[in-house]
Structures are given as structure tokens and as C-alpha cells.
Amino acid sequence: MKAFIKKIVLIVPLISFCQLVFAQTTVDINVGGDLDKFYPVTFSDANWFEHYETTLYIGRSDVHMNSNWRGSLISTFKYHTFSYGHGSNFISADIQSSKLFIAGWADATALGGREIVVWLKGGGTLYRIHSEQTVTYAVYDGVQNPLPYVQPGGITRNFLSQPEPYAITDTKYVNSNMNISGDLYVDLNVGIGTLTPQEKLSVNGKIRAKEIKVEATNWPDYVFKQNYDLMPLQQLETYIKANGHLPGVPSAQKAQQEGVELGEMNKILLKKIEELTLHLIEKDKQLTKEIEENKKRDIKIYELQKAIKKNNLNQI
Numbered sequence: 516m517k518a519f520i521k522k523i524v525l526i527v528p529l530i531s532f533c534q535l536v537f538a539q540t541t542v543d544i545n546v547g548g549d550l551d552k553f554y555p556v557t558f559s560d561a562n563w564f565e566h567y568e569t570t571l572y573i574g575r576s577d578v579h580m581n582s583n584w585r586g587s588l589i590s591t592f593k594y595h596t597f598s599y600g601h602g603s604n605f606i607s608a609d610i611q612s613s614k615l616f617i618a619g620w621a622d623a624t625a626l627g628g629r630e631i632v633v634w635l636k637g638g639g640t641l642y643r644i645h646s647e648q649t650v651t652y653a654v655y656d657g658v659q660n661p662l663p664y665v666q667p668g669g670i671t672r673n674f675l676s677q678p679e680p681y682a683i684t685d686t687k688y689v690n691s692n693m694n695i696s697g698d699l700y701v702d703l704n705v706g707i708g709t710l711t712p713q714e715k716l717s718v719n720g721k722i723r724a725k726e727i728k729v730e731a732t733n734w735p736d737y738v739f740k741q742n743y744d745l746m747p748l749q750q751l752e753t754y755i756k757a758n759g760h761l762p763g764v765p766s767a768q769k770a771q772q773e774g775v776e777l778g779e780m781n782k783i784l785l786k787k788i789e790e791l792t793l794h795l796i797e798k799d800k801q802l803t804k805e806i807e808e809n810k811k812r813d814i815k816i817y818e819l820q821k822a823i824k825k826n827n828l829n830q831i
Contacts, residue, residue: 540646547658550638553618553675554656555664560596560629561648568595568605572645573633578613581641586614588642594631596624606631610682616640619679621672628667634675634682680710729778735786738793745793761787 540561548554562569571592578587590610597604604624610617618634635642637656644652655664655672663673706712708719737743746754746762760766764783765775 540644540648540650542644542652544642544644544652544654546635546637546640546642546654546656548637548656548674550636550640551676552637553634553678554637554654554662555632555672555674556635556655557623557630557632557653557664558592558644559651560594560598560624560631561646561650563596563598563629568593569648569650570646571650572643573617573635574643574645575616575641581639585640586612586616588612588614588616590617592620592631592633594622596629596631597622598624598629615678615682616642617682618675618677619682623666623670623672630666632664632666632672634679637674683710727777729781731778731782733782735782735789738786738789745790748794763787 544556546554546556558571560569571594573588573590573592575586575588578584580587588610589612590608592606592608594606595604604622606620606622608617608620616636618636620631620633623630623632644650653660653664655662656674663671665671701715704712704715704717706717706719709717711717738745751762754762758766763786765773
């Protein structure tokens with residue numbers, strides 16, 4: 516009997532320890548205040564001392580929760596806070612929503628502490644919070660906690676009336692380096708260094724590559740066809756004086772405002788090189804013809820001078 520009691524005493528602490536290790540957070544929070552404002556809500560970095568990222572889910576599946584057509588939200592935040600600085604801090608956000616519920620996020624640990632701030636829409640909006648870790652939270656909506664939220668170090672975080680530029684609905688935001696070992700498919704636009712990509716890939720900065728291959732159509736070999744209408748040099752000079760650039764080439768102002776398409780610009784430059792080649796060939800023909808004519812003229816002059824000299828000698 517004593518041995519059995521000892522086993523129970525030993526097992527109970529183990530069970531309690533396991534519950535602490537595998538603890539989860541699932542809770543509904545209500546953000547008060549005004550419906551047209553976004554209020555700071557803090558979430559702790561539960562895994563900071565475990566040496567891996569914390570994952571937090573913020574969602575509301577029912578579009579009619581709280582009121583008709585309030586909207587739905589599914590979002591995932593992964594983060595590892597700064598906490599005085601260590602070089603591996605980051606926040607990544609994956610947000611899908613029918614309306615704007617999240618206006619921004621920030622690391623609130625520049626001078627201590629281990630938590631992030633997420634600005635959530637107020638007006639009594641309900642959110643389900645879930646994490647596989649024990650994440651603590653605090654809502655600063657002027658009701659549950661006073662505004663502004665003051666993070667360690669004295670930095671104040673108040674409500675937002677407008678979303679931050681990076682907090683766009685249906686977006687994935689990463690503020691750290693990414694290493695991808697497999698194929699990556701992206702259906703929408705990708706922005707690197709820009710929050711408003713207008714093309715499939717928009718880069719605000721330099722790109723370094725060993726090779727760039729651009730697919731091209733209508734390559735300008737048609738310039739060498741017999742029926743190609745090559746602009747005479749005199750007409751070309753008139754155009755340049757009037758416009759300040761070659762025909763068919765974007766002006767400096769247009770290039771600065773709209774940029775240039777690499778593939779299209781290569782075709783334009785090749786076309787101009789081919790046109791220049793035709794002009795050179797034509798000028799070479801003209802020069803060769805003039806040289807031959809000059810040779811013939813020199814021979815005639817020489818023969819004439821020789822005949823005159825002979826005639827003068829005969830007269831003596």
C-alpha cells in the first residue's frame with residue numbers, strides 16, 4: 516500500500532508538468548471603443564525562452580458575428596520579439612479578411628519585455644484567439660485597460676484611425692529574410708521593398724543575378740527585309756532636333772515616370788542598331804563608289820597631264 520501511494524505521489528507532479536509544457540490558449544476577446552478605430556492589443560511571446568517562434572491565430576469565421584455583415588477574419592501571426600536585441604527577431608503576418616480588422620502590428624520590446632502589439636477593430640468586435648502556447652494578452656480600448664498603452668521604455672501606443680500601409684487585407688507580410696528550398700507558387704503580386712506591388716514582382720531596390728532571360732516576340736530582324744522603310748538621315752536629324760530623342764525610343768521624361776520594359780527596350784535598341792548598320796552599309800557603298808570615281812578621275816588627270824607635257828616637248 517505504501518509503495519502504491521509513493522507511485523501516485525510521483526505521477527501527479529509529472530502530470531502537472533506535462534500540462535504546463537503543452538498548455539494552450541483559446542479565448543474569445545471583445546475589443547470595445549469605437550467601431551471606426553483600431554485599438555492596441557498586446558500578446559506575449561510565450562516561446563521566447565523555449566528558443567523558437569510563437570504562433571498566434573486571430574480569427575472570426577462568422578461574417579454576422581456581433582452585427583449583420585460585420586465581416587470575417589482569419590489571420591496567423593508568427594513572431595520572435597526583440598527584447599533588447601539579438602538579431603533573430605521578426606513578425607510575419609498572414610491575413611485573409613472580408614473587411615479590415617487589423618490596422619497594424621509592432622514589436623513592443625525595444626527596451627525590454629517580450630510582447631507584440633496588434634491593432635484590432637473596436638466597437639465591441641469579438642475575436643477568437645488561439646495558440647498552442649500559453650499566450651497572455653491585454654486589450655487597451657479605454658474600457659478594459661486605459662489608453663494609451665505604454666510599453667517598456669516609455670513608448671506609447673494609442674488607437675489608430677487608419678491602417679498602416681503594410682496592413683492591407685488579404686496579404687502576407689514578412690519583415691525578415693526568407694529561405695525557400697522548394698518551388699514557390701504565388702497567385703497574386705509580390706512586393707519586395709514595396710507595399711503596393713503593381714506587377715507580379717515589384718522590387719524597390721537593386722537586383723543581382725547571374726542571368727535574366729526575357730521572353731520576346733516580334734524580334735526586329737524585319738529591319739533587314741527589302742521592303743523595310745528606312746528613315747533617311749536628313750529626316751532623322753530633323754526628328755531628333757524636334758523631339759530630342761530617336762524615333763520609337765521613349766523620352767527621358769516618360770522613362771523616368773513609367774520605367775522601361777526590359778524585353779521591349781532590348782528590341783528597340785536592337786532595331787536602332789540594325790538601322791544604324793543599314794546606314795553604315797549604305798554609307799560604305801557611297802564611300803567605296805566615291806573612292807573608285809576618284810581613282811578614275813586621278814587616272815584621267817594623270818593621263819591628261821602626261822599628254823600636255825608630251826605636247827609641250829614636241830613644240831620645242
